[in-house]
Amino acid sequence: MFRHRVLILGLLALAGCATESTTRTSTPARVEAARPMIAAAPVTAGPIWPASAPQIHARYAIMIDARTGRTLYQKNADVHSQVASTQKLMTALVLLQRGDLAGTLTIAREDTLVEPGKLNVRAGQTYSRVALLSAMIVKSENDAAAALARDHAGSIPAFAAEMNQVAREIGANNSYFVNPHGLPASQFSTARDMAIIAFHAYREPILRRLMATKYYTFLYADGRTRQLENTNKLLGRSMICNGMKTGFTNAAGRCLVSSATNGSRDVILVQLGSKTNYIFDDAETMMQWGLNSASPFSLASY
Template identity: 50%
Template structure:
């Protein structure tokens, strides 16, 4: 039975990664119509086209006994998004820096506050955030919903500060709201100090708590619709536009992945909360303290395993 599950799993994996590589090659090598040029130019173009290589496929997942994907991540939590059932866990209660994955909680507090079409006027203090930012300018105004989309797609820290200050009056007051909402979601092993996940003494969460927070976010229609966006166009107050690509690379790798949020700091390592859905099943995977590009492979492997397991299996790391 185990070998059958593993063969079926790898069959799904190889098919989807092959399709991904094919699509990437097509995008890179697709010709564009241009005016006729000299034979020398044509020759150079042919030589350039000939050098286009198919992207290397992601590494295949490894397995634990029972067909569960193996991972070198520091902590992992896999749950059924509908029931909250734990499907797999590894160091799930270990306190860790959550990095930008906690922006999912920031977004949830903002979304549940409503009035998302109301404008926010940017203050100078909102812009004091590094390193990832949209370079918002003090005095400019944006709708809450537009900043919320940018927050979850591209993860800018200045946007997180603006949303937090606007919603609660200050970043400090917003942190109180974050902690209250986390407790309401069942996350009792976390403490949040800022809205963006930048390192702060005493700020921590766990894979289990982030899974509970993610489940609450997954149940929110606004959050769920935004985290599934592969990209978006952000319009600045002066009319300029900028295309923002989702930082979650699993969205492009697996057709059934529908969110959720990435994170990285030196202290936290690479982190990812991801979700996926098939008829009758919705799952959430939290991976903390990993490395790139392996985090994409392992997260995709856990999503695939959780959705295709038959009969349902629950696992704890040996």
């Protein structure tokens, strides 16, 4: 498995996937970590904990220490919600942990039928799985997600079953997924479960690199190129942000999983169900607060 990830990193480098990257620290080797104990707050804590935290607009949120999994902040963190394209982090984990990205796939017609954000690849064209993974993470392209899922498992329902199985294995027990891209469906997760998923994604060097990539040049089968800009606006404006994933649908609202580091502490913030344009401002404010807090407070000891 380690050799497989080294090979994929080599393919990314050879392809020159990032024309500009915001990675502030070197990409670490994959870290095997115990399941994060991202526990619920004490009953007396109320829906928002701690009271000293900055106020943000998201309906559901949680911030954890990305190195230990300790909870630093939460707001309605266990309420079911659709999470839009942030669930592509779960898709990527399945592909990395159970798939073979060191090869190609041929686009099927069913892969092209998703909307709205997509590469507009055509049935019968062949692409490397790494290129499609890059497009899925950087620009959140839905046809790339559909093609990778169908190629891996044979069908979208079969892939969703793997998503749910991996979710249970890592402790995200309050989620149910039915597709790889997050378009509206009878599926749900919670801020806490998305933090668990993000905790594991943060330990994948391939994802760490892609989630911090500002621009990716996608090469089409007919020779055309298209520059894809990362949907995470924090990469272009925040010196502490080092990646993660955006999401938006009318059903889910604005969603953002973001990560930040100051060299001595790393944090992951999940925001779901925001209805304003302030989600990036809120993320920067909250992560600065988490990184600079004097004490490594936590809901529990681990």
